[in-house]
Amino acid sequence: MSVLVFVEVGEGKIRKTSLEAVAYANALEAGEVVAVALGSIEAAELSSVGKYGATKVLHVTDARLDKPVIQVYASVLTKAMQDENADILVLANSSLGTPVAAKVAIKTNASFVSNVVDVPNTANGFVVKRSIYTGKAFSFVELKNQKKVLALKKNAAEAKEISGAITVTPYAISLNEADFNTTTTAIEKATGDILLPEAEIVVSGGRGLKGPEHWGILEDLAKALHAGTGCSKPVSDLGWRPHHEHVGQTGVKVAPQLYIAVGISGAIQHLAGVNSSKVIVVINKDADAPFFKAADYGIVGDAFDILPKLTAAVKASH
Amino acid sequence: MKILVCISHVPDTTSKINFTENGTKFDTTGVQFIIGPYDDYALARAIELKEAIPGTLVTVINIGPAETESTIRKALAIGADDAIRVNADPTDSFFVASQIAEHAKGYDLILMGRESIDYNGGVVHAMVGELLGIPSLSPVMKLEIDGSKVKMEREIEGGHENVEANLPLVAGCQEPIAEWKIPNMRGIMSARTKPLKVVEPKAVDKTVVVQKFELPPAKGAIRMISADNVAELVTLLKTEAKVL
Numbered sequence: 008m009s010v011l012v013f014v015e016v017g018e019g020k021i022r023k024t025s026l027e028a029v030a031y032a033n034a035l036e037a038g039e040v041v042a043v044a045l046g047s048i049e050a051a052e053l054s055s056v057g058k059y060g061a062t063k064v065l066h067v068t069d070a071r072l073d074k075p076v077i078q079v080y081a082s083v084l085t086k087a088m089q090d091e092n093a094d095i096l097v098l099a100n101s102s103l104g105t106p107v108a109a110k111v112a113i114k115t116n117a118s119f120v121s122n123v124v125d126v127p128n129t130a131n132g133f134v135v136k137r138s139i140y141t142g143k144a145f146s147f148v149e150l151k152n153q154k155k156v157l158a159l160k161k162n163a164a165e166a167k168e169i170s171g172a173i174t175v176t177p178y179a180i181s182l183n184e185a186d187f188n189t190t191t192t193a194i195e196k197a198t199g200d201i202l203l204p205e206a207e208i209v210v211s212g213g214r215g216l217k218g219p220e221h222w223g224i225l226e227d228l229a230k231a232l233h234a235g236t237g238c239s240k241p242v243s244d245l246g247w248r249p250h251h252e253h254v255g256q257t258g259v260k261v262a263p264q265l266y267i268a269v270g271i272s273g274a275i276q277h278l279a280g281v282n283s284s285k286v287i288v289v290i291n292k293d294a295d296a297p298f299f300k301a302a303d304y305g306i307v308g309d310a311f312d313i314l315p316k317l318t319a320a321v322k323a324s325h
Numbered sequence: 326m327k328i329l330v331c332i333s334h335v336p337d338t339t340s341k342i343n344f345t346e347n348g349t350k351f352d353t354t355g356v357q358f359i360i361g362p363y364d365d366y367a368l369a370r371a372i373e374l375k376e377a378i379p380g381t382l383v384t385v386i387n388i389g390p391a392e393t394e395s396t397i398r399k400a401l402a403i404g405a406d407d408a409i410r411v412n413a414d415p416t417d418s419f420f421v422a423s424q425i426a427e428h429a430k431g432y433d434l435i436l437m438g439r440e441s442i443d444y445n446g447g448v449v450h451a452m453v454g455e456l457l458g459i460p461s462l463s464p465v466m467k468l469e470i471d472g473s474k475v476k477m478e479r480e481i482e483g484g485h486e487n488v489e490a491n492l493p494l495v496a497g498c499q500e501p502i503a504e505w506k507i508p509n510m511r512g513i514m515s516a517r518t519k520p521l522k523v524v525e526p527k528a529v530d531k532t533v534v535v536q537k538f539e540l541p542p543a544k545g546a547i548r549m550i551s552a553d554n555v556a557e558l559v560t561l562l563k564t565e566a567k568v569l
């Protein structure tokens with residue numbers, strides 16, 4: 008028996024959230040952890056998943072998989088579950104992973120849960136904790152079927168390095184033409200930036216920054232902290248920042264170690280996207296801004312004054 | 326063209342969430358229910374397409390008990406032509422997707438929200454696509470019909486992709502696909518007489534069971550730092566919070 012993990016590749020690297028998925032699969036103690044990677048990626052990068060508990064990687068090198076087609080990925084993983092005699096598939100929630108997981112669950116008649124935040128309790132059945140109501144609550148869900156598919160939220164398990172040997176095996180599989188039912192004609196990605204959903208530190212700005220021309224002082228702080236940058240919804244609605252930076256109920260949900268909100272009032276819809284952050288810092292000139300109620304540390308002051316000082320203090324502390 | 330829009334009936338985004346009966350039941354006290362915000366985008370795009378393509382019909386479907394009918398009527402007031410309510414508790418994604426798939430045959434385009442804001446599955450669209458054997462894409466930020474082809478822009482981590490597929494297909498929608506629409510008086514009046522068909526659910530095996538709910542632990546007290554002593558914040562983040 009083995010546990011299958013789909014590891015996602017981005018910019019030639021295995022996503023950090025996928026390493027968490029490998030660690031999660033290892034923590035299940037339900038058999039050998041077999042990772043599956045699709046598309047072009049260096050063997051050395053692939054074998055790094057061994058450090059997180061996988062003992063084998065199946066690698067499908069077909070270049071047609073470099074552009075992810077959800078239906079194709081779902082078929083490959085379904086076949087891999089059969090070939091590896093795996094009852095459980097684990098992967099990270101993402102724009103690719105989550106729909107792939109849902110399809111595999113249907114193809115294999117598996118119980119499926121997304122947004123999983125913790126390793127299961129198996130004392131009585133197989134029960135996982137998942138996030139609901141956009142981070143405002145949790146539910147405990149029992150997976151009834153023998154086959155199980157889990158899509159994990161960031162931080163569901165810690166990607167701790169352990170030692171272990173690993174083999175990378177080419178996985179020969181014939182792809183079904185009919186599965187290529189969508190065609191990606193262009194991909195536009197902000198390269199070099201820290202991906203917001205995976206960032207350990209996020210610095211976000213709101214309407215308090217007054218205009219896109221003032222984002223430099225926020226980016227300076229983000230750079231000093233190796234942080235990703237986010238924004239409130241009106242900021243992306245106004246076109247000050249790209250849409251994929253919009254954090255909140257209707258945008259990206261982040262789960263960093265540290266979230267720094269500058270000039271954001273803290274509307275409940277914004278909080279819904281940040282409530283999984285470990286530590287929240289709020290900088291706002293209005294002492295009554297609702298965000299302070301959800302924060303761990305706060306500074307009442309003008310962003311234009313505080314941000315450069317904070318950046319300098321961070322640099323001085325390195 | 327026939328468009329099916331799937332709408333969830335969810336607590337307003339400002340709702341405080343509570344549970345009763347030992348954490349086994351959602352507490353509806355003081356909660357206002359709305360059309361899911363993402364589903365509202367799907368509906369708005371459907372109405373735009375109806376206005377642009379003559380002969381287009383828009384049906385809304387909801388899986389829910391009788392209480393959801395006010396939400397369904399709102400969708401009719403916004404401009405949908407008719408509605409289906411599958412009379413059942415929407416207990417899990419697979420159950421909901423199975424019910425939708427049962428009624429979705431014959432539709433060219435099935436629009437949903439990228440995710441429900443109560444369950445946050447982000448999966449019903451993929452499941453319906455799988456059950457019907459047609460493409461599904463989410464989250465879709467732009468959607469244009471070009472003959473039998475659909476051209477879309479889909480958000481991916483840190484960017485977006487342009488993607489095409491043939492009809493019929495399923496799309497999970499998000500902004501800026503369309504502007505939310507507010508019902509006008511005429512819409513509200515006509516919604517009262519538009520057909521709303523109530524059907525019983527198809528039997529589906531339970532694959533998951535929710536045992537109980539829990540609220541996150543309460544946040545500790547905030548620590549304020551003077552604007553004149555910003556460096557102290559950095560020190561605290563290092564030594565106390567240990568996040569730097």
Ligand SMILES: Cc1cc2nc3c(=O)[nH]c(=O)nc-3n(C[C@H](O)[C@H](O)[C@H](O)COP(=O)(O)OP(=O)(O)OC[C@H]3O[C@@H](n4cnc5c(N)ncnc54)[C@H](O)[C@@H]3O)c2cc1C
Binds near residue numbers: 215257270292310
């Ligand atoms: C269904 C729905 C979904 C929504 N989804 C989201 C979402 O996903 N994400 C989201 O962010 N919003 C969302 N919103 C919008 C949300 O309700 C708020 O309108 C929005 O978050 C406010 O953005 P803001 O804090 O940047 O702007 P404002 O509310 O205008 O706040 C600006 C803040 O900046 C402070 N400020 C001003 N000048 C300075 C200065 N010089 N220095 C320091 N501070 C200053 C002010 O005191 C104020 O607190 C949603 C709304 C609805 C109805």
Ligand SMILES: Nc1ncnc2c1ncn2[C@@H]1O[C@H](COP(=O)(O)O)[C@@H](O)[C@H]1O
Binds near residue numbers: 334418421438444445
């Ligand atoms: N009870 C329901 N009735 C109709 N449509 C639903 C229901 N629940 C979810 N949906 C649709 O499925 C989408 C994705 O939901 P989910 O997978 O739960 O995040 C939602 O945005 C709705 O469009």
